[in-house]
Amino acid sequence: MSWLxxxxxxxxxxxxxxxxxxxxxxxxxxxxxxxxxAVAILLLLASTVTALGERSHRLAAREPVxxxxxxxxxxxAQTDIVGGRVLTATSxxxxxxxxxxxxGLDALPAPGQIAxxxxxxxxxxxxxxxxxxxxxxxxxTVAAPGLAGPDELVAYVGTTGxxxxxxxxxxxxxxxxxxxxxxxxxxxxxxxxxxxxxxVPMLVLLSAASRIGGAERERRLSTLRxxxxxxxxxxxxxxxxxxxxxLSGGVLGVVLYLALRPSAAxxxxxxxxxxxPDFAPGWPLGVAxxxxxxxxxxxxxxxxxxxxxxxxxxxxxxxxxxxxxxxxRLVLLALGVVLLLPDTLLGVASRPRxxxxxxxxxxxxxxxxxxxVMPWVTELVVRRMRGGGPxxxxxxxxxxxxxxxxxxxxxxxxxxxxGVITLQIMIGSVAPDVYGDRAESDLxxxxxxxxxxxxxxxxxxxxxxxxxxxxxxxxxxxDGSGQPTQVLVAPCELLSRYFGAASCSDGDVLAVSDSGVxxxxxxxxxxxxxxxxxxxxxxxxxxxxxxxxxxxxxTPAAATAQNLPDTGWMLQSVLNSGSxxxxxxxxxxxxxxxxxxxxxxxxxxxxxxxDFIAAVTRLxxxxxxxxxxxxxxxxxxxxxxxxxxxxxxxxxxxxSGVPLRVLxxxxxxxxxxxxxxxxxVAVGVAIGTGAMIVRLLGPTTTLRLDVTFxxxxxxxxxxxxxxxxxxxxxxxxxxxxxxxxxxx
Amino acid sequence: MSLLTATGLCxxxxxxxxxxxxxxxxxxxxxxxIMGPSGSGKSTLLHCLAGIVRPDQGRVAYxxxxxxxxxxxDRSSLRRSEFGFVFQFGQLVPELSCLENVALPLxxxxxxxxxxxxxxxxxxxxxxxxxxxxxxxxxxSGGQGQRVAIARALVTEPKVVFADEPTGALDSLNGExxxxxxxxxxxxxxxxxxxxxxxxxxxxxxxxxxxxxxxxTPAQVAVP
Numbered sequence: 001m002s003w004l005x006x007x008x009x010x011x012x013x014x015x016x017x018x019x020x021x022x023x024x025x026x027x028x029x030x031x032x033x034x035x036x037x038a039v040a041i042l043l044l045l046a047s048t049v050t051a052l053g054e055r056s057h058r059l060a061a062r063e064p065v066x067x068x069x070x071x072x073x074x075x076x077a078q079t080d081i082v083g084g085r086v087l088t089a090t091s092x093x094x095x096x097x098x099x100x101x102x103x104g105l106d107a108l109p110a111p112g113q114i115a116x117x118x119x120x121x122x123x124x125x126x127x128x129x130x131x132x133x134x135x136x137x138x139x140x141t142v143a144a145p146g147l148a149g150p151d152e153l154v155a156y157v158g159t160t161g162x163x164x165x166x167x168x169x170x171x172x173x174x175x176x177x178x179x180x181x182x183x184x185x186x187x188x189x190x191x192x193x194x195x196x197x198x199x200v201p202m203l204v205l206l207s208a209a210s211r212i213g214g215a216e217r218e219r220r221l222s223t224l225r226x227x228x229x230x231x232x233x234x235x236x237x238x239x240x241x242x243x244x245x246x247l248s249g250g251v252l253g254v255v256l257y258l259a260l261r262p263s264a265a266x267x268x269x270x271x272x273x274x275x276x277p278d279f280a281p282g283w284p285l286g287v288a289x290x291x292x293x294x295x296x297x298x299x300x301x302x303x304x305x306x307x308x309x310x311x312x313x314x315x316x317x318x319x320x321x322x323x324x325x326x327x328x329r330l331v332l333l334a335l336g337v338v339l340l341l342p343d344t345l346l347g348v349a350s351r352p353r354x355x356x357x358x359x360x361x362x363x364x365x366x367x368x369x370x371x372x373v374m375p376w377v378t379e380l381v382v383r384r385m386r387g388g389g390p391x392x393x394x395x396x397x398x399x400x401x402x403x404x405x406x407x408x409x410x411x412x413x414x415x416x417x418x419g420v421i422t423l424q425i426m427i428g429s430v431a432p433d434v435y436g437d438r439a440e441s442d443l444x445x446x447x448x449x450x451x452x453x454x455x456x457x458x459x460x461x462x463x464x465x466x467x468x469x470x471x472x473x474x475x476x477x478x479d480g481s482g483q484p485t486q487v488l489v490a491p492c493e494l495l496s497r498y499f500g501a502a503s504c505s506d507g508d509v510l511a512v513s514d515s516g517v518x519x520x521x522x523x524x525x526x527x528x529x530x531x532x533x534x535x536x537x538x539x540x541x542x543x544x545x546x547x548x549x550x551x552x553x554x555t556p557a558a559a560t561a562q563n564l565p566d567t568g569w570m571l572q573s574v575l576n577s578g579s580x581x582x583x584x585x586x587x588x589x590x591x592x593x594x595x596x597x598x599x600x601x602x603x604x605x606x607x608x609x610x611d612f613i614a615a616v617t618r619l620x621x622x623x624x625x626x627x628x629x630x631x632x633x634x635x636x637x638x639x640x641x642x643x644x645x646x647x648x649x650x651x652x653x654x655x656s657g658v659p660l661r662v663l664x665x666x667x668x669x670x671x672x673x674x675x676x677x678x679x680x681v682a683v684g685v686a687i688g689t690g691a692m693i694v695r696l697l698g699p700t701t702t703l704r705l706d707v708t709f710x711x712x713x714x715x716x717x718x719x720x721x722x723x724x725x726x727x728x729x730x731x732x733x734x735x736x737x738x739x740x741x742x743x744x
Numbered sequence: 745m746s747l748l749t750a751t752g753l754c755x756x757x758x759x760x761x762x763x764x765x766x767x768x769x770x771x772x773x774x775x776x777x778i779m780g781p782s783g784s785g786k787s788t789l790l791h792c793l794a795g796i797v798r799p800d801q802g803r804v805a806y807x808x809x810x811x812x813x814x815x816x817x818d819r820s821s822l823r824r825s826e827f828g829f830v831f832q833f834g835q836l837v838p839e840l841s842c843l844e845n846v847a848l849p850l851x852x853x854x855x856x857x858x859x860x861x862x863x864x865x866x867x868x869x870x871x872x873x874x875x876x877x878x879x880x881x882x883x884x885s886g887g888q889g890q891r892v893a894i895a896r897a898l899v900t901e902p903k904v905v906f907a908d909e910p911t912g913a914l915d916s917l918n919g920e921x922x923x924x925x926x927x928x929x930x931x932x933x934x935x936x937x938x939x940x941x942x943x944x945x946x947x948x949x950x951x952x953x954x955x956x957x958x959x960x961t962p963a964q965v966a967v968p
């Protein structure tokens with residue numbers, strides 16, 4: 001019989017009907033569901049990767065090619081947030097013939113005209129403040145080739161004066177960049193961990209499914225041997241049985257993918273959207289998924305057979321495999337740890353770009369190591385357990401006989417828990433450093449072209465939301481030992497806010513206490529020597545981001561007194577509110593200046609960070625819940641299988657007087673013990689991995705544990721475990737009936 | 745020259761000695777019953793003769809070929825084409841129909857489905873089981889199931905059929921019917937039958953009885 005016939009025979013056995021189907025059907029259904037969901041997840045992830053790649057290409061295609069020589073087109077881009085969405089407005093000035101046209105545009109807008117994306121046009125029509133800011137005549141639409149996503153807010157504004165401003169860049173064409181848009185790095189990390197977190201429970205589910213009806217399957221394979229099947233043939237037939245699940249699972253996966261694709265393609269994550277046609281797996285990834293499907297199905301089945309010697313009369317278990325080997329589990333763990341300490345152990349420079357591959361590989365390896373270590377940990381702990389009531393004793397003795405299977409299933413839960421908690425720790429620890437905690441800040445920065453400064457101050461002073469506008473600047477400097485630092489020149493109104501100085505008057509110099517600046521110290525500022533006067537005031541380090549890294553703060557009169565350069569001024573306004581609307585009003589007020597004034601706000605940046613954390617946390621909760629539900633189904637399946645296979649033992653115990661509640665509690669303990677270790681291992685692994693990742697992300701990043709998040713996730717795991725035990729009770733009641741004592 | 749011979753077979757399972765120097769021989773077309781009390785080593789002897797269990801000592805030769813040192817693939821091939829098996833129960837694959845069960849050894853041997861199933865149907869008809877072809881083992885009675893097993897054992901027209909308590913799970917009426925069919929069919933194609941039983945009524949169908957006691961074969965009795 002050829003290999004194909006062997007596989008076909010296995011397939012036939014998997015879909016056998018009648019009484020046999022009752023045993024095979026749950027396995028087939030679970031395998032189908034497991035592979036189906038795994039395939040759908042993989043296809044969605046592959047589509048996401050392709051869509052993000054396409055998005056990057058689209059962004060690259062509209063990136064201006066900056067020329068050092070005079071050109072026919074000058075451009076400057078401003079990016080800010082409108083209604084929680086990123087707006088990219090590019091001002092263009094045509095100065096000659098054959099000016100390049102960005103993708104998505106038919107023609108360049110003339111001064112006083114604006115071309116907008118469909119999403120921006122919609123917003124412009126409904127938001128009067130935005131219209132006030134962009135009063136130009138809408139002359140065209142930015143079509144799909146010029147957009148990264150369908151909901152992207154993009155505008156091209158025709159203008160004048162750019163050629164003569166340092167804001168304007170000479171543009172010789174479009175399509176300069178080849179890299180990603182920055183968000184991709186974070187997304188790649190999220191995707192890799194998501195794949196690990198979601199696929200491991202799937203593999204555990206498949207492994208649990210392959211164990212359903214294990215005794216019947218072994219008997220069947222043994223019969224095939226008796227009828228003359230060779231060892232290899234039996235393995236191929238067993239693989240063929242699994243292929244039935246692979247085929248149906250593959251079909252289900254594709255159907256699920258096609259059903260979910262429209263919604264998934266239209267999902268928005270942190271303002272990132274993709275075009276639906278871009279949301280497809282692409283052939284290399286599609287082929288990879290297609291190859292992975294049979295591997296997902298056949299792998300666990302084949303792996304399960306490696307310990308079995310299938311003979312014509314019986315199936316034997318290889319004694320060589322009886323004792324669990326620790327070394328390779330520890331190698332996985334150790335490799336994971338080594339990869340997460342690349343700077344210390346491998347001499348890799350501690351810069352994110354260099355350490356990211358190590359971070360990805362190390363954290364994934366640690367997550368994969370968890371299911372490998374779990375059976376060993378469970379076995380070690382269970383072996384030492386003694387005493388207790390009958391229910392406890394029954395559970396412990398059962399686990400002592402075979403703790404591997406339940407702990408492997410629980411390992412699925414552990415991977416999910418460890419994965420989501422690690423991600424949460426990482427994001428929760430990093431985000432405050434990146435985005436700060438200034439969501440309520442009432443300061444806005446206005447980067448203004450020199451010639452428009454007076455007009456900008458006039459417009460700002462005329463706005464109802466602005467309480468005051470001040471000039472400030474940072475000057476790069478070197479201290480006496482040649483170390484680079486910054487000198488901040490700003491009026492007392494701002495310096496008092498930044499450094500909390502009790503008193504300040506124009507002409508004062510503030511020395512930041514932890515920078516070691518003493519009176520008499522000399523700084524070199526753009527070639528000018530600045531000596532810290534004896535009357536300088538010592539202040540604590542500033543809390544606002546504009547004051548970070550500043551050693552010395554100087555009032556305008558003091559700057560003038562020591563002849564500091566009078567260039568690089570920007571404006572800062574104090575608003576009567578830190579709300580998004582106040583910021584919009586400021587931008588609208590400065591609308592007439594077009595590209596000449598750019599408004600940014602710490603509050604806006606911090607809010608975007610909060611939105612990002614909230615979005616990721618929602619994803620983590622959803623992913624974690626999905627993973628936990630899958631793992632719980634595996635646990636239930638395993639439990640049902642165990643009850644069925646041990647029905648005679650249960651029936652005999654019940655018949656000889658063991659109450660049902662004792663048996664029920666023993667089943668509960670049987671789940672609760674591995675689950676308990678699992679939760680402990682998960683939290684431990686997550687905190688350990690999180691700490692190593694956070695350490696790698698920078699010296700200023702500190703480990704922040706969200707106890708509420710951990711508590712909720714762990715509580716959900718425990719509740720699901722109780723639910724699984726509860727759901728198995730009817731089956732327990734059924735197998736403890738006297739009829740179950742019959743053997744043939 | 746005997747079809748299948750065994751000399752000085754010893755086999756232990758842990759500390760238990762199942763066979764302690766058992767001898768056996770069977771000729772083409774002969775029907776031999778192996779008898780003895782429970783735990784005497786009857787089934788172990790049968791399994792050693794069939795090449796299912798490898799003896800610790802001794803020799804088993806089938807047509808002068810050493811079965812003990814034969815590769816697993818060769819022994820599988822023998823089981824498929826030249827040996828047939830009928831056991832007490834659990835020998836049919838529940839997922840397959842009766843027809844597919846009977847065709848199984850042919851298909852495992854590489855025969856295509858149609859000719860294999862045609863041969864299987866013929867075998868089923870011979871045992872008056874044609875109506876059960878599409879039914880699965882779980883849907884037929886114990887006696888019918890044993891007859892299907894016999895049809896499967898004989899479909900390849902084997903040289904030897906090994907039967908271990910083939911009527912052990914049947915009532916006496918069905919038992920007699922099964923034995924009658926098995927032996928008649930075997931005689932038709934000249935198949936030797938080695939029959940393990942502790943039932944004297946079953947042993948009465950044989951040409952000769954081999955008694956196993958404490959792992960030895962002290963007595964061989966011709967059945968009148």
